[in-house]
Amino acid sequence: MEFSEKAVVLKAFGSYDCLSIGKFPLVPLEGNIEVEVQWCGLNFSDLYTRQGLMYHHKLPMVLGTECVGVIKELGVKTDGFKVGQRVICFDYNGGIFRNILRIAPDKCYPLPEYVSNEQGASLFVNYLTAYFALFELGGLKPHSTVFISSCAGGVGCAATQLAKTLEGVTVIGTASLHKKDRVIANGVDHVLSHDNLQEQIESVCPNGFDLIIDNQAGNVFTLLQNKLKQLGKIVLIGEYD
Template structure:
């Protein structure tokens, strides 16, 4: 028997329980994974609250982790016992000391990547990868806007976009977070609590606006994000930390300059094995080259996931956070 964090009902951080669970043997195409680090991601709060429903309750939440293969089932040829691997995303199941899962969703780790770093970068890093290289392919000379630039995905977006030759504008809530974002490649941090960020974006861009906004905040920033776009610009809503935006009258997009809006998810972009491996390889390459630095800035014991969720939702974290089983 091992321990896992489960929810028995949807709710606040207090709904997270430290339960004893049983982990069976791997079947065909599966491995048993001893987990050494679990990534804390905002999507975990959506599963906890029921904003994204789990298939059934009680349920183990969590979308990303790293660990060591301790058993392989029949028909598994690409992995062996002792291999270090990581994964993201999954629709739950990561907040546990051990689990059985499909080998097709596991990515072998290069020797230079630590397991805590891997757990902290897989979901957030591959999110940045598809946003910057597929949803809107950032080019040298582009000026882009990143909402919540000091958050886990935000810091990666700032660094990677800067590495690609872009100028990065980012919104943050405090002066301290502004300095952090600047240190990670944000050319123009805007403290939105005292500055009108659409006005500042227009000032920075000489009145033109930006070709793309990457917004993981949602409700509180969505409409103002549209005002930051140049004509025919792309609004990329990839999360909703403040809640989902209100329904949108599509006529607004015409009035604001024939804008585009998309609501992508990492699940769609890495659903196929080849796409998963390609995205992970791109992430590993840019980290190894020094273009993106992944800092695990907070760690908590897995059994203290409630405390970690409170810190995340209270905007008390920056960068990546990892739970230690």
């Protein structure tokens, strides 16, 4: 049996002491692409998996849903890939955090030369999540007002940029005070703090929101639901402990 020499292995659900670095079996090369992993993206889904909140996983397993690497070998005939090519790899089921990855071609995507490895490793999950929340679930339309919780985070930054591709969209979001200038530069029109949120919303956007992207749940989710316009939508994409 062939192994990855280094992998982030989860053997039990719980805290960080449930993780270890070690060898882990590779799937057969046949039908797959072998990638030498260079950069990985860490996401909240990885933390949820470690804690046992993603119920479809079986242990032991390798964590990780996205990475950038270089193709080392092809176990399948394909015109879309070649040895030495840089690719982004994505697998919602995990298994990415390892030095050598064998993965199906439909989970690999060529990485343009103008995108660095570091940038590429942080793109896929953030922008897929943001796109799905805004357009597939949220149905965002031009000239809408959208509220984005934690707009300084990875998904928040991506959602802001994607929302601003539509004409006349106003983005309002929450962020820590020291991140205010950065999120404004990214396209947020009004930055609110996490304290006294209801009062701030009533001051900045008394008519409510067409779409809300929330990642906190709990009392904040209840508050935000009451700030929707008629036929507005709220999309929950995560939850803080």
